[in-house]
Amino acid sequence: MKQLWWKEAVFYEIYVRSFMDSTGDGIGDLKGIISKLDYLKDLGIDVIWISPMYRSPNCDNGYDISDYRDILPEFGTLDDFYDLLKQVHVRDMKLIIDLVINHTSDLHPWFIESRSCRNNSKRNFYIWKQGIKNKEPNNWKGIFGGSVWEYDRNTKEYYFHLFSKNQPDLNWENGKMREEIYDMINWWLERGVDGFRIDAISHIKKDVLDKKMPYVKGERYVDAFERYTNVQGIFYYLKELKEKALNKYDIVTVGEANGVTVEQAPLWVNEKDGIFNMIFQFELLDLFESQSYHKISILDIKRILSKWQKVLENKGWNALFIENHDVPRIVSILGDNEYLRESATCIAAMYFMMKGTPFIYQGQEIGMTNIKLEDIEEYNDIKSKEFYCTKIKEGVPKEKVMKILGLSSRDNARSPMQWNDKKNAGFTTGIPWFSVNENYKKINVENQLKDSKSILNFYKKMISIRRENKVFIYGNYKMILKDHMSIFAYTRTFKGEKAIVICNLSVVNALYRYDTIKLNYSNFLLGNYPIDKEKYATEFVLKPYETRIYKLNCLEEDSVWKKNM
Ligand code: GLC
Numbered sequence: 001m002k003q004l005w006w007k008e009a010v011f012y013e014i015y016v017r018s019f020m021d022s023t024g025d026g027i028g029d030l031k032g033i034i035s036k037l038d039y040l041k042d043l044g045i046d047v048i049w050i051s052p053m054y055r056s057p058n059c060d061n062g063y064d065i066s067d068y069r070d071i072l073p074e075f076g077t078l079d080d081f082y083d084l085l086k087q088v089h090v091r092d093m094k095l096i097i098d099l100v101i102n103h104t105s106d107l108h109p110w111f112i113e114s115r116s117c118r119n120n121s122k123r124n125f126y127i128w129k130q131g132i133k134n135k136e137p138n139n140w141k142g143i144f145g146g147s148v149w150e151y152d153r154n155t156k157e158y159y160f161h162l163f164s165k166n167q168p169d170l171n172w173e174n175g176k177m178r179e180e181i182y183d184m185i186n187w188w189l190e191r192g193v194d195g196f197r198i199d200a201i202s203h204i205k206k207d208v209l210d211k212k213m214p215y216v217k218g219e220r221y222v223d224a225f226e227r228y229t230n231v232q233g234i235f236y237y238l239k240e241l242k243e244k245a246l247n248k249y250d251i252v253t254v255g256e257a258n259g260v261t262v263e264q265a266p267l268w269v270n271e272k273d274g275i276f277n278m279i280f281q282f283e284l285l286d287l288f289e290s291q292s293y294h295k296i297s298i299l300d301i302k303r304i305l306s307k308w309q310k311v312l313e314n315k316g317w318n319a320l321f322i323e324n325h326d327v328p329r330i331v332s333i334l335g336d337n338e339y340l341r342e343s344a345t346c347i348a349a350m351y352f353m354m355k356g357t358p359f360i361y362q363g364q365e366i367g368m369t370n371i372k373l374e375d376i377e378e379y380n381d382i383k384s385k386e387f388y389c390t391k392i393k394e395g396v397p398k399e400k401v402m403k404i405l406g407l408s409s410r411d412n413a414r415s416p417m418q419w420n421d422k423k424n425a426g427f428t429t430g431i432p433w434f435s436v437n438e439n440y441k442k443i444n445v446e447n448q449l450k451d452s453k454s455i456l457n458f459y460k461k462m463i464s465i466r467r468e469n470k471v472f473i474y475g476n477y478k479m480i481l482k483d484h485m486s487i488f489a490y491t492r493t494f495k496g497e498k499a500i501v502i503c504n505l506s507v508v509n510a511l512y513r514y515d516t517i518k519l520n521y522s523n524f525l526l527g528n529y530p531i532d533k534e535k536y537a538t539e540f541v542l543k544p545y546e547t548r549i550y551k552l553n554c555l556e557e558d559s560v561w562k563k564n565m
Contacts, residue, residue, distance in 0.1 A: 001474070006195075006252040006277060007317060008473050009046035009094075010463050011359040015325040016051050016075055017061060018416045019362055021428035028416070028427070030076035030084050037087055039445070043365065043456075044463030047094045047252065049197050051325060053081065054100075057107050059166040060382050061414075063098075063199065064105035068184045085192055094194035096252060101181050102200040103167040110180075111168050118155050125177040126168045127160035129209055138212050140224035144383050145390045147221050148228075162203055162228055164382050172204045172237050185245035195252035198276065202257045205234040229259035235267075238275040246276075254319055255279045262311045269316035278319035278357060281308060285326075291333055292408040298505045301334075302479060302488050309355055309477040318356030322347060323364045328412035332370035335545070336507050340367050340443075342545035345458040345528040349547040350488050350503040352462055355477045360459070362417050366448050367455040370412040371437045376402070380434050384409040420446035458528060462549075465525055469551060471497040486510045487542065491517070499525075499551045504542035513539040523550040 020032030030053065040048065052062035055070040062072065071078055088095045104111055113122035129137040129149075136149040142162050149158040150165040160169045170177055185196070206228045213222035246253050257279035260268055268279050283304050287296060312318055322330045335343030344367035352358045373379055376388050384405055391401045411434070418440040419426030425440035437443075448454035466472040475492030486506035492499040500517060504510045518536040527548040532540075542548075 001271060001314060001317075003474065006047070007357055008467070009252075009357060010044055010466070011047045011049055011096075011357060012040055012043070012045040013324055013359060013361045014048060014050045015362060015414060016053055017433060018414050018427070020417065020419070021430065021432075024428060024430040025074065026428050026430040026433045027074045029074065030071070030080040034080075034084055034087050037091055037093070041091045041093060043460055044467065045093060045360070047096060047194065048088060049096045049254075049359070050098065052098045052100055052199075057105055057166070059105070059164055061380075063100050063163070064103070064107075064167045065100050066105040066107040066109075069187060082191070089192075094252075096195040096197060096254075097188065097193050098199055099185065099196040100199040101170065102203050103161065103163060103169045106166045106168055110177075114168075115152050115155060115159070118157070124171055124174045125180075127171045127206070127209070128155075128157045129160070130157055137209060138224075139215075139220065139222050140213060140227060141219075141221035144386045146386065148224070160206070160209070162200070164386070169206075170204075178237070178240065182241070182244040185241075186248065189245070189249050189251065193251070196246070196254070197280075198253060198255045200258070201238070201255045202230045202234070202259050203228050204237055205231045207231050225259060230257075230264065235275075238268075242275050253277050258282045262307050265308070265312060266315045269312070271316060274316055278317050280319050280321065280324075283308070284322075288327055288333055289408060292404045296334065298486050298488060299483075301505075302482070305351070305354065306477070306479040306482075306490070309479075313355070313476065318354065319359060320351050320354055320356040321359040321361070322351050323361035323413065324359070325361065325413050326410050328408060328410075329368055329370050330364065331367050332407075332412065334505065335367075337369075339507060339545045340369075341453070341455055342528050342543075344455045346503045346505060346545040346547040348455075348459060348462060349501055349526070349528075349549060350505065353466065353472055353492065353499070353501045353549060354490070355473075355475065355492065358466075361413065363413075365456050365459045366418065366443055366445055368415075368418060368443060369437065369439060370406070371415045371435060372406070373409075373411065373435065374402075376405075378435060379405065379409060379411050380414065381410045384411055418444040420444050458526070461526055465549070469497070469499070469525075470494055471499045471551065475499060480514055480516075481512075484510070487512055489514070493554065496554050497551060498554050499549065501547070501549050502542065503547045504545060507544045509544065510542045511539070512542050517552070519548075519550050520552070523552045525549045525551050 017028045019028040020036050021028050022031035053071055053075050054065045055067035055072050056062045056065050071081055085095050110122045110125045113120050114126045136147050137158055140148045142148040144163050148160055151158050161167050162169055213224045216222050253276040255276040268275055287300055308318055330347055331344050334347055379385055388401055415437045416427035416432050421441040421444055424432050425436045448456035471492050471494040475494035477490055479490045481487050481489050487504050487510050489502040515538050518538050520536050521533045529543050529546050
């Protein structure tokens with residue numbers, strides 16, 4: 001496998017709206033990001049991914065684009081963007097942007113034209129179909145719930161939308177539409193962006209639209225995920241996208257690949273002729289989502305992550321992540337309030353030291369938690385609101401719906417970044433567009449910069465350890481203690497070196513015992529508790545959420561091994 005810059009890099013996702021406001025209008029913006037670049041550099045970040053910053057009516061906070069070549073005025077101007085890019089490059093970092101090409105906003109000029117009349121030249125840029133007996137063309141349910149079809153009174157046809165009705169899907173069968181998209185991508189590449197996170201890309205190809213889903217009792221629209229996800233034939237478009245746009249520059253690409261299984265992943269990211277450098281997998285996210293209904297088993301996390309490590313070994317490259325703008329905060333899912341520092345650092349070590357490129361989502365590095373919202377009016381996220389309406393209509397009691405939302409809403413990840421303990425957590429001098437988490441006085445960047453034992457300083461150390469030791473970048477992965485219910489431990493091996501990462505993902509002590517490798521204090525690199533300086537241990541008790549990272553020479557290990565034989 002090749003050694004490449006983006007494999008060695010650490011990525012950081014910025015949700016622009018909630019990161020830093022420079023104007024006092026309560027909304028994060030590009031200049032706000034510029035003012036925090038030194039913070040990111042100091043943390044050890046190499047590549048910044050920003051959520052959509054294009055012109056948009058903001059039904060889905062920028063994931064509904066109405067002009068691909070301009071900036072949302074609330075975020076700044078194109079000149080601000082160029083300045084951001086320049087400032088990122090001056091600091092020897094890179095910037096990637098979010099490419100939303102499965103759909104546009106319904107206010108994009110293409111869609112305005114498309115819906116203006118049936119024979120408009122842009123009509124087929126989107127997916128239109130006639131209804132059947134005054135009803136939708138099929139009974140498919142979309143990703144945000146409800147039908148995938150919306151009726152247009154003017155032209156008396158339905159258009160297809162996987163997400164909200166304000167996000168009509170582009171018709172990838174249309175070659176002219178595709179050329180426009182490639183043009184746009186090349187336009188950004190010419191401006192010097194360093195790559196893309198490609199949104200919802202596994203959905204661009206749809207199955208035959210006439211195929212109804214089998215009727216499910218009590219459901220008007222039926223989950224049709226497989227009809228619009230990774231559908232056979234998608235590679236024709238993906239390959240073209242790569243050839244006509246992505247392949248032209250030395251950039252990095254990460255596809256958001258909902259529904260792509262681990263078995264299919266090598267096709268998407270294999271180093272020889274895959275489409276993207278990495279994909280974001282959903283198996284782990286689906287597991288996280290199930291936490292609204294039952295407790296997550298650590299064994300499942302171990303199984304899923306290890307499977308992705310093994311399948312991609314020597315073939316492709318993993319994107320390592322545990323948070324993003326669509327999932328609740330990891331400490332609220334897997335961690336513990338009482339052990340906030342310990343759990344945040346333990347979970348960090350768990351995923352960060354695996355083989356792949358680690359991504360950090362803003363605020364994760366200080367252990368930001370889910371936000372408590374009392375009423376549906378306080379929510380912003382379109383998906384959460386649609387979920388609420390559907391469930392209330394189905395007769396689910398309000399308290400139950402609110403409880404599920406509290407655990408699962410995407411808004412949990414979108415509260416403003418907590419910079420300090422001043423007004424609005426230092427995010428804005430105005431009125432923030434969305435509630436600031438009330439715990440900001442305790443959990444914030446400024447406090448943690450001062451505290452050598454903080455979560456933030458743990459991240460910094462972990463990042464520099466990864467940077468200084470190639471074993472954490474290129475080393476082969478092997479899970480140990482496979483059946484342990486709370487300890488997630490693995491080794492990484494590379495050119496005569498071995499590292500071992502041990503994480504007790506539970507609130508109670510756990511006995512670590514692994515005879516094959518004797519661990520010595522002098523091999524200890526990082527942990528979140530003080531440890532005994534005993535020599536050569538193969539067994540010790542891990543405290544709640546304790547993590548330890550060691551590095552040793554394989555030769556040392558071999559001799560220990562022989563002695564044990
Ligand atoms: C992706 C984005 C999400 C957005 C959706 C529709 O999943 O991460 O935030 O709502 O695509 O664009």
